[in-house]
Amino acid sequence: MSKPVNVYSIGEVAQRLDDEVPIVFHRLGYKQSFKLIDTKLIIGYSIAVVAGISFVLDKKLGHNNVIQYQRLLVAAYFILSGVFWYFKKFIEKSILYTGTNKENNQTINFKRDIKDGKPIYQTSFIIKSKDGEVKSSEVNLEINKVFNENGYLQTDLFFQWVKKQIENIESKKD
Amino acid sequence: MNLRLELAKFLNLCFVFASAYMFWETLSLVANTHSPIVVVLSGSMEPAFQRGDILFLWNRNERVSVGDVVVYEVDGKNIPIVHRVLREHHSQTVGSKQLLLTKGDNNAGNDIPLYAHKKTYLNRENDLVGTVKGYFPQLGYITIWVSENKYAKIGLLGFLALSSLIQGE
Numbered sequence: 001m002s003k004p005v006n007v008y009s010i011g012e013v014a015q016r017l018d019d020e021v022p023i024v025f026h027r028l029g030y031k032q033s034f035k036l037i038d039t040k041l042i043i044g045y046s047i048a049v050v051a052g053i054s055f056v057l058d059k060k061l062g063h064n065n066v067i068q069y070q071r072l073l074v075a076a077y078f079i080l081s082g083v084f085w086y087f088k089k090f091i092e093k094s095i096l097y098t099g100t101n102k103e104n105n106q107t108i109n110f111k112r113d114i115k116d117g118k119p120i121y122q123t124s125f126i127i128k129s130k131d132g133e134v135k136s137s138e139v140n141l142e143i144n145k146v147f148n149e150n151g152y153l154q155t156d157l158f159f160q161w162v163k164k165q166i167e168n169i170e171s172k173k174d
Numbered sequence: 175m176n177l178r179l180e181l182a183k184f185l186n187l188c189f190v191f192a193s194a195y196m197f198w199e200t201l202s203l204v205a206n207t208h209s210p211i212v213v214v215l216s217g218s219m220e221p222a223f224q225r226g227d228i229l230f231l232w233n234r235n236e237r238v239s240v241g242d243v244v245v246y247e248v249d250g251k252n253i254p255i256v257h258r259v260l261r262e263h264h265s266q267t268v269g270s271k272q273l274l275l276t277k278g279d280n281n282a283g284n285d286i287p288l289y290a291h292k293k294t295y296l297n298r299e300n301d302l303v304g305t306v307k308g309y310f311p312q313l314g315y316i317t318i319w320v321s322e323n324k325y326a327k328i329g330l331l332g333f334l335a336l337s338s339l340i341q342g343e
Contacts, residue, residue, distance in 0.1 A: 051191070
C-alpha cells in the first residue's frame with residue numbers, strides 16, 4: 001500500500017487522512033469541485049508574479065530608475081496578499097473537500113480539525129441538497145479505529161466510516 | 175488533483191522567496207534607498223562597527239550632519255563604504271546640494287583618495303546610500319560568506335527551497 005505514518009504524530013496522521021478523503025468521496029459517487037482550490041491558486045500565483053516582476057525590474061533596470069513602478073508593485077503585492085488572507089479565512093474557511101453527487105444533486109463540504117497531542121480527527125460534514133436544505137454533522141474519529149499499529153491506514157475502514165457518517169446525516173432529516 | 179497538489183506545494187516555495195524579496199523592496203521604498211540594509215565589510219570604523227555587523231539605513235533626511243555615520247558608493251563601484259562625516263558644505267538656498275567629506279574612524283586620513291575622478295567631496299544626493307540609524311552585530315557574516323564562496327549562494331537557496339517543500343509534507 002502506501003507508506004506508513006507515525007501514529008504518534010497527529011499532524012502526519014491527519015495529512016494521510018486528508019490525502020485519502022478525495023478518494024473516499026470519489027468511491028461514494030461524488031465529483032470533486034475545484035473552484036475554491038483553483039481560485040486560491042490563481043490569487044497565490046498572481047502574488048508570486050507581482051514579486052517576480054518587481055525582482056526582474058530591479059535587476060534589469062536598476063533600483064533608482066523604476067521607483068514609481070516599484071511603488072505600484074509593492075502596493076499590488078500587499079493588496080493581493082490581503083485578498084489572499086481574506087479568501088483563506090472567510091471563504092475557504094478550512095474546507096478540505098467540496099464535491100457534488102450527480103444522482104441526488106447534493107453538494108458536500110468537508111472540513112477537519114486536529115488538536116495537538118490528541119489522537120482525534122475532528123470532522124465536519126455539511127450537506128446541501130438540491131432544494132437548498134442544509135444538514136451538517138460534526139463527528140470525531142479516533143484514529144486507532146482506522147489506523148493499525150504500524151501506521152498503515154486501513155482505507156476500507158475509513159471508507160466505511162465516512163459512508164456511515166453520510167448515511168447518518170441523511171437519515172437524520174426532520 | 176495531483177497537478178493541483180504540486181502547484182500548491184510550488185506556490186508555498188514561491189511565497190518564501192516572494193515575501194523575502196518584497197520585504198526588502200518595501201524597506202527600500204520606505205527608507206528611500208536602493209540598499210536599506212548593508213553589511214560592514216572592513217575594519218575602517220572600529221571600534222564603533224566591526225566587519226560583519228549589519229547596518230540599517232535611512233535616506234529621507236534632507237541634510238546630513240557632521241558626525242553622522244553614512245554609507246556611500248563611489249561612482250561606478252558597487253561596494254558600500256561606511257564612514258563618518260567630517261565636514262559638510264551647503265548653501266543657504268532651499269534645496270541646494272550638500273557636499274560632504276568623510277573619513278573612517280580607524281583610518282589615518284580622510285576619504286579623498288577613495289573618491290572618483292579626483293573629486294574632493296561627496297554629493298549627498300547622488301553618492302550617499304543612506305545614514306546609519308541602527309545596527310546588529312555580526313549577523314552579516316552570513317552575507318560575507320555567501321558572497322565570497324560561490325557554492326554557498328546555491329547551497330543557501332537550495333536549503334531554503336528544500337525546507338519549504340518539506341514543510342508542506
